[in-house]
Amino acid sequence: MKTYNYLLIVLLLSLFACKTEGEKDVSENTTPKPEVEETTDELPGLSIYNLPTTWTNQDGEEIQLEDLKGDVLVMVMIYTSCKAACPRLVADMRNIHKKVSDKANKNTKYVFVSIDPETDTPERLKAFAEENEMDSDEYLFLRGTKEDTREFAAVLAVSYKSISPIDFSHSNIISVFDQQGVMQHQKEGLGEDDSKTVKAIEDLAN
């Protein structure tokens, strides 16, 4: 009888239990990672790695945001069918990559997060990467769930809105994160002077 009651309590609790962020994205083939090592190496409060989300990259692989820990991240939010600002944002990213030294680029990842996850399938992201000659290891293209994307944009202070079935309006911000996932620099606007961004990456990656 006692065990039955216990079971009932578990049942009740599970009904009311709060979904954790990670569980929202149901993925078939992710192996649960041990979380014991966290205690030895606690994340700074401002780290984006406090936001446990699962993303799919341009090769169709599932990754956790935290897998990127240890590299400097240069992040931007785009969508591949965009014809106006995104090509310029992409060009800005390419220029930054070019200006940053090879040595620093070894420790840096350039990350494009899609704001249109329905359209931007991994195949499409892959094709986009190739078209833009961004198929080397430093470049990463990610898509997540709509909800995680909205939340991630909130973290980057990026606004976006679907304004027609194929177009979004969005703010143009490139963000630089240190190895612990703390934002260190943001560049707002298009085609603006990127020397500060380049310096921020160099300072962090070396």
Place this chain on the structure above:
Amino acid sequence: MFFKNAVGCLVLIVSFLAHAQKESMAIIEKGSYVPLYGRDSVQVDVEQFAIDVYPVTNADFKEFVKEYPEWRKSNVKALFADSNYLRHWKNDLQLKEEELPNAPVTNVSYFAAKKYCECQGKRLPTLDEWEYVAMADENTPDARIKDAYNEFILSWYEKPATFNNEIGSTFKNYWGVYDMHGLVWEWTSDFNSVLISGESRRDVDEDNNLFCGSAAIGSSDLMNYAAFMRYAFRGSIKANYAMRTLGFRCAETIDKSTEEKNENL
């Protein structure tokens, strides 16, 4: 015996949930409206959903932080809430003396509000849903053309410190929902979908060529000054901001097959 208990328990839960929803949430029937700013400035369809009758209170939020210590003010991660988080609380679990338990909780970030709703099995309302409910006065679902309605809202914007009034102290609207205007401003799930020409962030300017489709972003009813203020406010805040005038309430999708439709992300 176990079976009997389980069934009894389930019935209890189900009736409790149904009851809870009836008590504290209002059903909003589907419809469409033209928001101030929208997708091509055309009609937005809103599917049937449920929304909390009242904003979440200090007392409600205390229950939440009791259960989820990571959201107490001494524990919350800076990524998720700035240093103003629950500033009107004396400590992790107690309000300051002059604060009312039954007033809307404020000084909460987007992340905290979102988490709170998820932990109730709910979600934040979308911007379109919130505005749809908010355009009702006591008797009509869309009162935006009425002078008295707009004047009421604008007169509230001029009143100081309404955040410390108790919930339910403003009017009950057409849907049976209280306090959409008059106490605090509220978070929405896609608050960061607002891009207004000429807003303060430098990357959003009026040069239509620079932005993907920004020609479509414009006010569809500039006369609606009260709504303009809300959209401008949303366009100026960040997700980790905790502010004295900003609270929230939760919503729930009724027909799960329409889940995506109100998002309009």
